[in-house]
Amino acid sequence: MSLVAGLIAIGAGIAVGFGAIGSGIGQGIAAGKAFEAMARQPEVRGTVQTFLIIALAFMETLTIYGLVIAFMLLNKMS
Amino acid sequence: MFGSMAESTGILEGLLHPSLYVKTAWGVMAFLALISYLGTRKMERVPRGLQNILEMAVEGLYNFIGGIVGEKKAPKYFPFIATFFLFILISNYIGLLPFAGHEGPYVPPTSTISVTAALAIIVFLATQFFGIAEKGLGYFKHFITPFIFMLPLNILEQLVRPLSLSMRLYGNIYGHELVVGTFMGLVPMLIPVVFNLLGVLTGAIQAVVFTLLTSSYIGEAVHDDHH
Amino acid sequence: MHFDWSDFIWTIINFFVLLFILKTLLYKPVLKTIEDRKKSIEESLEKAARAQEEAERIKAEYDGMIARAREEAREIIAKAQKTAQAEKEEIIATAQREAQALLADAKATIAQEKEKALRELRQEIGNLAVLAAGKILNRAVTLEDHQKLVDEFLNEVKM
Numbered sequence: 083m084s085l086v087a088g089l090i091a092i093g094a095g096i097a098v099g100f101g102a103i104g105s106g107i108g109q110g111i112a113a114g115k116a117f118e119a120m121a122r123q124p125e126v127r128g129t130v131q132t133f134l135i136i137a138l139a140f141m142e143t144l145t146i147y148g149l150v151i152a153f154m155l156l157n158k159m160s
Numbered sequence: 161m162f163g164s165m166a167e168s169t170g171i172l173e174g175l176l177h178p179s180l181y182v183k184t185a186w187g188v189m190a191f192l193a194l195i196s197y198l199g200t201r202k203m204e205r206v207p208r209g210l211q212n213i214l215e216m217a218v219e220g221l222y223n224f225i226g227g228i229v230g231e232k233k234a235p236k237y238f239p240f241i242a243t244f245f246l247f248i249l250i251s252n253y254i255g256l257l258p259f260a261g262h263e264g265p266y267v268p269p270t271s272t273i274s275v276t277a278a279l280a281i282i283v284f285l286a287t288q289f290f291g292i293a294e295k296g297l298g299y300f301k302h303f304i305t306p307f308i309f310m311l312p313l314n315i316l317e318q319l320v321r322p323l324s325l326s327m328r329l330y331g332n333i334y335g336h337e338l339v340v341g342t343f344m345g346l347v348p349m350l351i352p353v354v355f356n357l358l359g360v361l362t363g364a365i366q367a368v369v370f371t372l373l374t375s376s377y378i379g380e381a382v383h384d385d386h387h
Numbered sequence: 388m389h390f391d392w393s394d395f396i397w398t399i400i401n402f403f404v405l406l407f408i409l410k411t412l413l414y415k416p417v418l419k420t421i422e423d424r425k426k427s428i429e430e431s432l433e434k435a436a437r438a439q440e441e442a443e444r445i446k447a448e449y450d451g452m453i454a455r456a457r458e459e460a461r462e463i464i465a466k467a468q469k470t471a472q473a474e475k476e477e478i479i480a481t482a483q484r485e486a487q488a489l490l491a492d493a494k495a496t497i498a499q500e501k502e503k504a505l506r507e508l509r510q511e512i513g514n515l516a517v518l519a520a521g522k523i524l525n526r527a528v529t530l531e532d533h534q535k536l537v538d539e540f541l542n543e544v545k546m
């Protein structure tokens with residue numbers, strides 16, 4: 083039982099961790115490109131900012147999916 | 161996740177004894193109803209105070225939704241979509257109040273999958289309903305475009321939408337709550353303030369994202385392809 | 388993570404109740420007010436545009452009127468000047484004519500006077516001549532002689 087619980091805990095950690103890697107890279111690229119765009123054309127700053135935040139939220143969601151899976155796994159543990 | 165289906169006898173019991181989520185949702189509704197009533201009680205040509213804020217909010221929402229759904233369809237679908245936004249926004253912000261929590265006097269209704277799943281299912285069913293009401297059987301044409309083999313994929317896409325919609329909202333709000341709770345346990349001073357500020361952003365963004373996606377789903381379903 | 392069907396059902400009910408509440412209390416009155424305000428602003432703008440148009444029309448009308456009045460005034464002045472010129476010429480002509488008439492008259496009178504004076508002078512000269520002659524003759528000349536002598540003298544002088 084404790085082995086199963088440990089495996090589940092590892093699985094939960096992996097779910098969040100790997101999920102975070104992908105969206106972290108994605109968010110980094112998106113934010114970098116957005117800053118480049120802002121630097122090149124400061125007059126579109128507001129628009130870029132809005133779309134950046136929405137895009138970041140979508141990427142963030144991928145990590146959140148991992149988090150949800152982790153919750154579900156932790157539920158199984160008890 | 162849907163394991164509680166077996167406890168079907170518990171459903172009636174649950175309906176008669178609503179949970180903290182439902183009670184908080186009533187609070188959210190009461191709050192929205194109250195400010196709406198106070199703000200629109202005496203409408204004036206020259207707005208001031210609460211009326212001004214409500215007008216700004218409604219007009220901003222209307223333009224946002226109209227920009228996605230389309231100018232022509234906006235009056236018809238605006239109330240439906242805007243209600244999601246207002247309910248989710250206020251619900252998310254419940255989590256920023258002091259003492260909010262699963263044992264506390266109130267808890268964000270959007271921090272449980274049951275509530276967000278219900279909202280997402282409403283969006284899913286409404287999208288199909290509006291699509292059929294607007295275009296009749298022609299609605300199903302876009303399932304088989306560009307060719308018939310896309311049918312399973314398109315159906316899958318439609319079914320995944322409520323799943324991702326509900327998971328996104330629930331995960332963000334509940335996750336945020338969990339993070340704040342954890343840090344509150346570790347460092348009760350200052351750090352939770354930072355996360356609460358982040359929560360202001362998250363709450364608004366998730367409400368916007370939910371509304372944006374709902375608008376685009378409905379807009380896509382009711383869009384005329386005549387031009 | 389626990390899925391609760393009663394929460395699920397309650398949320399669906401809540402959503403539609405909230406939709407109804409917000410529709411009646413928020414969306415309808417606010418959108419109506421905004422629409423009304425938009426309409427009234429549009430109306431005012433239209434009215435303003437119409438007033439502007441009207442003003443421009445009236446201005447054009449007045450401009451036309453002023454131009455016409457100015458033209459008329461110029462005509463009147465020109466006419467008046469012409470009339471004045473004619474009158475002036477006439478007055479001058481009349482005056483000249485009168486002056487000439489007066490001059491002629493005066494000349495005639497002068498000539499007449501001169502004639503008369505000359506005649507009287509001759510008479511006087513005759514008288515004096517007779518008197519002088521009488522003195523010279525050292526005797527008084529009778530009245531008839533006197534007259535006769537004068538006449539003779541005058542006749543001589545006239546010659």
